[in-house]
Amino acid sequence: MPAVTFDRVTVAVETDNTPEPKVLIDAVSLELTEQRIGVIGANGSGKSTVLRLVNGLVQPTAGKVTVDGADTVRNVRTVRRNVGFVFTDPLSQLVMPTGREDVELSLRRSVRNGTERRQAAEAALDRLGLLELADQSIYELSGGERQLMALAAVLAVNPSVLVLDEPSTLLDLRNRELLRRTLAGLDQQIIMSTHDLELALEMDRVLVIEEGEVVFDGGAAAAVDHYRMLCRDGLPAGKPR
Amino acid sequence: MSNTDTAVKNPISTGRRRWNATDLGLIAVFAALVAAAALVPGLAVNGFGVPITFQTLAVMLTGLVLGPGRGFAAVGLYTLLGLAGLPIFSQGRSGLGILAGPSAGYIIAFPIAACVVGWLATIVIRRTTKARALWFFLSAAVTSAVVVHSLGIVGIALNTKATLGQAFLSDLVFYPGDMVKNILAAVIAVALHRAFPDILVRRVRRSAAQPAKA
Amino acid sequence: MRGHGFLLANYVPGQSFIHRAPLALKFLLVFGCGLASFIVVDWRVSLAVLAGLCGLFLLTGAGLKKLWAAIRPLAAVLLVIGVFQWWMLGAPTAARIVLNILVCVVAASLLTATTPVQRLLDGVVRAAGPFKRFGADPERFALTIAIMLRSIPYIAGTFADVRDSARARGLERNPRALILPVFITSVAFARQTGEALAARGLGEAED
Numbered sequence A: 001m002p003a004v005t006f007d008r009v010t011v012a013v014e015t016d017n018t019p020e021p022k023v024l025i026d027a028v029s030l031e032l033t034e035q036r037i038g039v040i041g042a043n044g045s046g047k048s049t050v051l052r053l054v055n056g057l058v059q060p061t062a063g064k065v066t067v068d069g070a071d072t073v074r075n076v077r078t079v080r081r082n083v084g085f086v087f088t089d090p091l092s093q094l095v096m097p098t099g100r101e102d103v104e105l106s107l108r109r110s111v112r113n114g115t116e117r118r119q120a121a122e123a124a125l126d127r128l129g130l131l132e133l134a135d136q137s138i139y140e141l142s143g144g145e146r147q148l149m150a151l152a153a154v155l156a157v158n159p160s161v162l163v164l165d166e167p168s169t170l171l172d173l174r175n176r177e178l179l180r181r182t183l184a185g186l187d188q189q190i191i192m193s194t195h196d197l198e199l200a201l202e203m204d205r206v207l208v209i210e211e212g213e214v215v216f217d218g219g220a221a222a223a224v225d226h227y228r229m230l231c232r233d234g235l236p237a238g239k240p241r
Numbered sequence B: 001m002s003n004t005d006t007a008v009k010n011p012i013s014t015g016r017r018r019w020n021a022t023d024l025g026l027i028a029v030f031a032a033l034v035a036a037a038a039l040v041p042g043l044a045v046n047g048f049g050v051p052i053t054f055q056t057l058a059v060m061l062t063g064l065v066l067g068p069g070r071g072f073a074a075v076g077l078y079t080l081l082g083l084a085g086l087p088i089f090s091q092g093r094s095g096l097g098i099l100a101g102p103s104a105g106y107i108i109a110f111p112i113a114a115c116v117v118g119w120l121a122t123i124v125i126r127r128t129t130k131a132r133a134l135w136f137f138l139s140a141a142v143t144s145a146v147v148v149h150s151l152g153i154v155g156i157a158l159n160t161k162a163t164l165g166q167a168f169l170s171d172l173v174f175y176p177g178d179m180v181k182n183i184l185a186a187v188i189a190v191a192l193h194r195a196f197p198d199i200l201v202r203r204v205r206r207s208a209a210q211p212a213k214a
Numbered sequence C: 001m002r003g004h005g006f007l008l009a010n011y012v013p014g015q016s017f018i019h020r021a022p023l024a025l026k027f028l029l030v031f032g033c034g035l036a037s038f039i040v041v042d043w044r045v046s047l048a049v050l051a052g053l054c055g056l057f058l059l060t061g062a063g064l065k066k067l068w069a070a071i072r073p074l075a076a077v078l079l080v081i082g083v084f085q086w087w088m089l090g091a092p093t094a095a096r097i098v099l100n101i102l103v104c105v106v107a108a109s110l111l112t113a114t115t116p117v118q119r120l121l122d123g124v125v126r127a128a129g130p131f132k133r134f135g136a137d138p139e140r141f142a143l144t145i146a147i148m149l150r151s152i153p154y155i156a157g158t159f160a161d162v163r164d165s166a167r168a169r170g171l172e173r174n175p176r177a178l179i180l181p182v183f184i185t186s187v188a189f190a191r192q193t194g195e196a197l198a199a200r201g202l203g204e205a206e207d
């Protein structure tokens, strides 16, 4: 497995309403080598920020992030070739009118020859069983099909790490199951944030994030328990449930 | 707003950074906005058949939000595709032939206007913290008088064989509507800068802040 | 509402001679129609050209429905222009103006209905190639055009969505509530798109 490392990573942003920069991630160090890694935590805890760091979409204010030894600031091009990123809302990710065209767009950089590109796209779509939907407008696909299409576009260039930010949040039960099975069949290293604790339980290792810090790091079952406890204790006493 | 004074000393174009993917996204979407605004029904009000649309609003807004470089690119892309044959000029017209019609001056003026108003907007942002809507409005008003209307008048005069005086009179019809559109553009631009504080302002600040950090 | 077709027909796979015609030829047709629409002064010529183009469009196998879908968004505008010009300048001129606009729309649709986006992009990249020496980047230029074309229907859809949600909140008489969300949503969409491109390693400057 490739290794994703965080070395005392801090992310702080300037805001208009506070004089001091706001700290989103606070001196996090990690070494991620397991195949399937989950990231859970409350809204606004910093999950998306952690994931974006892996792809260089967010750059550390201090410290550094590397993927297979490549620095996300200095070698951002290499990093992005190796790290695929799937967003929560596939509509913001699919830029072409049909899935096939979007997959071909992914391949524009790596495959210059038009015929070869078409074949590679065909293969990538076939791998996720999407050939029948390939020429349909992305607006006429169901949410789950659309998410799979976005996944196909990302997988087409064969990244070694796949980062997914709450990929199942917009999906119904059936589509969630479809996505879960598809992900289970992949060989890539997967780093995924989710609010779906059942999905988190299937991971090899789970990080619990709270206010920009990793407050728990370990096996899935223990992590989910920790998160449940955190949520319970976080609520003021006397509130219903 | 605390470090506006440091920003003043460091001009925005320190070493002309290349556009990244987000810049391309903004340029493309604002070009699409101008196209969409041009297609909202408008009426040919003056005698020479130049239609009134929300287009000038979209053009000014593009400059005010994206600044001179990206603003010019967005409106320039729109103009280029329209001239190439995409039916995105007002009321679905297109093609090089438009350069022979009464709207020619306005069409050519649009990218220039986006650039000029964008340049004024960066000055406003660097120098002021209050009453930005007013300053934005003044920038847009000056730009539309100096760039859009004067080129528009020249276009009418050249292509319809009217005298400059007649062209001036027919162009006057646009002024009241334009003032309203410039006010709207300024108000919307202020709101957009508030919703996306780093779209133009932080770019100024960041280039100012970097030497200190390194 | 977010995805209705808008102005130009989407690609329809096929094997007609128009599908196989060189891209440059199809582009010249579109370009020529745009140019001719200002030279032609007789509405009967415009009508004949329009009929010819519609015939070509049907030969591609894309069907009448696609043709109508390309024209429909403009129908209301064209009606207004037609009536207004009729009143101002008389029936023949009004007919000529409306027909010429239709000629341009159908010609452009003929191109987009028979050419996959990827081939259009390849064409743009090739056409912009000579500008490379002035520092232009044809790939990024083509990508920007593709995103712009895909954004027009999105923004048109946003106008509709925002109108509905303003109505739901009883704000439909407040112009700020009507217009502002369109721009906010559009900018957010632009940045998401840019970010998604960056994450896929597309659209960044090569150095």
Ligand SMILES: Nc1ncnc2c1ncn2[C@@H]1O[C@H](COP(=O)(O)OP(=O)(O)OP(=O)(O)O)[C@@H](O)[C@H]1O
Binding pocket: A013, A015, A022, A024, A041, A042, A043, A044, A045, A046, A047, A048, A049, A050
């Ligand atoms: N550009 C920014 N400027 C200021 N604050 C930001 C910025 N980006 C994120 N934040 C803040 O950082 C915190 C963490 O955000 P993040 O998106 O990582 O949360 P998250 O754990 O993914 O939440 P969710 O479950 O809701 O997706 C939030 O409090 C958010 O307000």
Ligand SMILES: [Mg+2]
Binding pocket: A047, A048, A049, A165
């Ligand atoms: Mg998140």
